[in-house]
Amino acid sequence: xxxxxxxxxxxxxxxxxxxxxxxxxxxxxxxxxxxxxxxxxxxxxxxxxxxxxxxxxxxxxxxxxxxxxxxxxxxxxxxxxxxxxxxxxxxxxxxxxxxxxxxxxxxxxxxxxxxxxxxxxxxxxxxxxxxxxxxxxxxxxxxxxxxxxxxxxxxxxxxxxxxxxxxxxxxxxxxxxxxxxxxxxxxxxxxxxxxxxxxxxxxxxxxxxxxxxxxxxxxxxxxx
DNA sequence: CAGAAGATCATCT
DNA sequence: GATGATCTTCTGT
Numbered sequence: 471x472x473x474x475x476x477x478x479x480x481x482x483x484x485x486x487x488x489x490x491x492x493x494x495x496x497x498x499x500x501x502x503x504x505x506x507x508x509x510x511x512x513x514x515x516x517x518x519x520x521x522x523x524x525x526x527x528x529x530x531x532x533x534x535x536x537x538x539x540x541x542x543x544x545x546x547x548x549x550x551x552x553x554x555x556x557x558x559x560x561x562x563x564x565x566x567x568x569x570x571x572x573x574x575x576x577x578x579x580x581x582x583x584x585x586x587x588x589x590x591x592x593x594x595x596x597x598x599x600x601x602x603x604x605x606x607x608x609x610x611x612x613x614x615x616x617x618x619x620x621x622x623x624x625x626x627x628x629x630x631x632x633x634x635x636x637x638x639x640x641x642x643x644x645x646x647x648x649x650x651x652x653x654x655x656x657x658x659x660x661x662x663x664x665x666x667x668x669x670x671x672x673x674x675x676x677x678x679x680x681x682x683x684x685x686x687x688x689x690x691x692x693x694x
Numbered sequence: 695c696a697g698a699a700g701a702t703c704a705t706c707t
Numbered sequence: 708g709a710t711g712a713t714c715t716t717c718t719g720t
Contacts, residue, residue, distance in 0.1 A: 527701070535701070537716095545716060562702045563713030569701085582701055613702045653701080 494553035498579030501572035502528035509638040521586025525668040538578035549578040558626040565613030587674040
């Protein structure tokens with residue numbers, strides 16, 4: 471845990487500088503990479519939560535696994551809109567996932583925020599997640615993260631460059647500290663278009679030590 | 695309108 | 708490693 475996180479731990483008098491829109495108006499791949507180390511902040515009615523992004527995933531338009539791959543639908547329409555917005559969708563009947571819309575020149579794309587290191591508002595996160603949840607599990611995974619931060623359907627399309635839900639510049643991790651690899655699962659690309667980024671060795675990432683986590687759905691699909 | 699799949703997680707063995 | 712929870716969205720007819 472770095473000095474910065476210790477400083478953040480006591481509360482909210484830190485310099486939170488929201489990212490500007492041009493940050494998101496780049497290739498989805500680069501945005502996903504550069505989100506590593508940035509701070510996710512939610513100023514909700516219940517209080518503020520802050521976490522350092524340690525894992526993100528790029529969904530490019532030509533990735534078969536991207537919601538936008540087969541054209542625009544009501545659900546994925548935020549991916550076709552202005553970069554810097556949130557794309558929040560509901561999945562598996564229980565979970566929300568938070569993406570930052572990122573692309574250039576109208577080509578749809580989004581970066582899924584998969585895990586953060588809790589920095590502030592830990593008590594609030596635990597209140598939302600459950601009393602017995604260990605710190606490590608508060609926001610390790612896209613569904614857990616949205617639950618800990620109180621992100622719901624209503625946050626879809628919100629502008630991530632300002633309150634209440636925003637992303638701020640943080641420490642940039644050096645290249646050697648960030649691992650990347652192809653996302654796995656059905657329709658995952660072998661050509662390097664669908665990429666996951668995470669902080670190497672961080673206990674806060676959902677990615678396992680040996681590589682990518684298994685996808686239950688792909689497994690079960692295979693079994694049938 | 696029915697059916698299937700899903701950018702997941704908690705829990706059990 | 709395996710299973711159930713739970714429901715939205717999309718596709719095909």
